[in-house]
Amino acid sequence: MSVNVDGKKVLLIDRTIPEILKCNTKIEPQLLLAFANHLHLAGADLIEIDRSILDYLGYDIDPRRLIFRIKGQEDLEVLESYKFAYSLVGCKPCNGHLLQCLKHHNHVPIILEIESEELACLSDCLKGVDFDGIDTIRLQGLNKYQIPEWIELISWIRDNFKVKTDVCPGNLFHLAVAAVYELILSTNRPDFATVSFTGIGGSQGYAALEEVVMALKIIGRVEVTAETRIFSDLSHRYKNICNFSISQRKPVIGKNIFRVESGIHADGLIKNPLLYEAYEPEMVGLKRDVVIGKHSGTSAIGEKLRQLGREEKKESMSIILEKIRRRSIQLKRNLEDYELLNMCGG
């Protein structure tokens, strides 16, 4: 998708696939390949993989859209045959020789990944590194970092090491989406931001791709080329291949996020949907659903009954409303259409 803000591009890197395969290695390769292609349509410019994923997918994927993680000497051979967009290596003492070898494959730009929770540890990690030949530093973790600390950190990296930056905040404290969003819209924006679909990623998670894309589009009013309508489809594919559930309230993709019951809000939505929704549900492949329950008002009930082909007199609405409230409390849920019709005399 590449986010273009004031003439500068920020590329979104997605690392969903390695995270999925950590949890489930019995996925049909064709399904995973289709999922990868959908991630690309949904806004991921680059997809992170490693050699085991490449073996799994059967090398049937465009390498120019891939970031290849180097884990060992044997991975270097793959670099000879495929023109990946970037190679990625972790900044660890044991990877020193590997990094030197990688620099000899200088046709593939190198991203050096540094994982840290504190700035002091980050500085220590960077001390021994020879930055000659390194294209980008990925800053991973820093779970508790907020704005403006992140912005100061990026300036510090740029000023001291003259490299590009990739931010990959951990989501342990639910701050990752905000960090990525604010950084992309800041004047000192990074070159890359690394995210994952639903925010999947070990115990801490990452910024959710779909939340970042929609926040940029709706709040930031940034022109994004991602096909946001496929988010719903992507979440079905994700559930099918991983067997993971997605919370019904998950921002952007939760199946109930456009389900409305409150009388005040349902009434407002009838007048103008934007009163109580930031964007139209269709924009993310979902539909609005006004349901009737304890919090419904006479206006929403009247509208629902009209949709079901029934007209009720105004004077009988308060009786129906009270019946609905009592029944809904009894059932501890909203009412189904047939239950509503039965309540109104069939």
Add this chain to the structure above:
Amino acid sequence: MRLKIIDTTLRDGEQQAGLALGIDEKIAVAELLDSLGVFQIEAGIPAMGGDEKKSIEKIACLNLKSRISAWNRMSIKDISHSVDCGVDIIHISVPSSDLHIRTKLSKNEEWVLEEMRKCIRFAKENGFIVNVGMEDASRARMDFLVRICETAKDEDVEMVRYADTVGVLNPVRIAADIANLKRTGIELGIHAHNDFGMAIANTLAAVRAGAGFADCTVSGIGERAGNCDFYDLIHATEGMLPGFKYNKKVIKEKQRGILKILDYC
């Protein structure tokens, strides 16, 4: 100032489609929230009448340590129901964005300020502490938000809540808005929604900028993508706010109890 938690599980949380609590259940949830030590429990909407009003009356009679508030539209008729309930605090929701004022109400800003004054005076004449909520503040003009805060200050309102009604805030924006509104001298609160996954970050940014009250719900329940999650907020503030301490283990345990009552997994 120490951060004060306002739990709105029984009002905004229960507005999540499919949740419906009866009198006994609402009382049980209020007791669990009180045992957690939340500063204020927003108990519901008395103007709904019936069991909802009765449940708020009963919660107000429990003599809990948490202060009990009731949510109202900007209408004296609605506020009269809250007066009947005998709560500690009457919360008045004031439409603040052009979209809400003109599309929903077909009114103008002067009308809003005038009605707001009338409603505050009515509640105060009846002996209540008043909080004002600026509905849809994140899509409102700053100059009008300042006028609401100034009017509230003139009328001796205890606190004004900045409501991100459709969840379109970001941390940089809310920090700037809270800093601006603080200049009016009124105490401020933040009510964040999680539509883009930023409710915790926005609440923290508002608190860092000077908001003294933060709204949340148990497990983040609420309309659409929900509200600021109580447990997650406590987790994120650890070590950040001197003197602000909750026992996370106890929150988890009580949260389980509340979700069981809500029949929500």
